[in-house]
Amino acid sequence: QTINNFSKSTALLPRLYHALTDLNVSQAKKQFKKGDHIATIRSIYTHHGIYDGQGGVYEYNDGVVRHTSLGKFADGDDLYRVDEDTKYRPGQIIYRAQSRLREKDYNILYNNCENFATWCRLGEPIKTRRKRTQRKS
Numbered sequence: 643q644t645i646n647n648f649s650k651s652t653a654l655l656p657r658l659y660h661a662l663t664d665l666n667v668s669q670a671k672k673q674f675k676k677g678d679h680i681a682t683i684r685s686i687y688t689h690h691g692i693y694d695g696q697g698g699v700y701e702y703n704d705g706v707v708r709h710t711s712l713g714k715f716a717d718g719d720d721l722y723r724v725d726e727d728t729k730y731r732p733g734q735i736i737y738r739a740q741s742r743l744r745e746k747d748y749n750i751l752y753n754n755c756e757n758f759a760t761w762c763r764l765g766e767p768i769k770t771r772r773k774r775t776q777r778k779s
Contacts, residue, residue: 664720677732
């Protein structure tokens with residue numbers, strides 16, 4: 643998934659498409675909905691998060707899951723919604739994101755920002771994840 647993220651971020655056609663269709667922070671606040679998987683293209687990678695519906699984003703950044711403003715998440719870049727199914731209602735997606743706040747188990751290959759956002763919308767039940775985490779300790 644990380645290699646796909648890198649190749650999508652550096653491929654010319656997706657970059658051109660996003661340059662024409664992406665939203666600035668003001669536009670995104672009007673169009674994004676609670677629980678949306680959102681992203682922004684950085685120079686060599688794509689950064690992902692979960693929109694909270696009120697101008698904030700849950701993200702894995704600097705090795706920790708945190709809640710930040712949409713503006714800080716964008717960091718001057720335009721934003722887009724990731725077209726992805728979900729198993730959960732918006733409130734459940736946010737609950738799942740909140741359940742991992744302050745987590746520091748970042749792994750560039752297996753537990754990165756894209757993995758986090760996808761897990762919030764499609765992942766295994768929280769109880770299963772907690773049990774597995776407790777066994778490791």
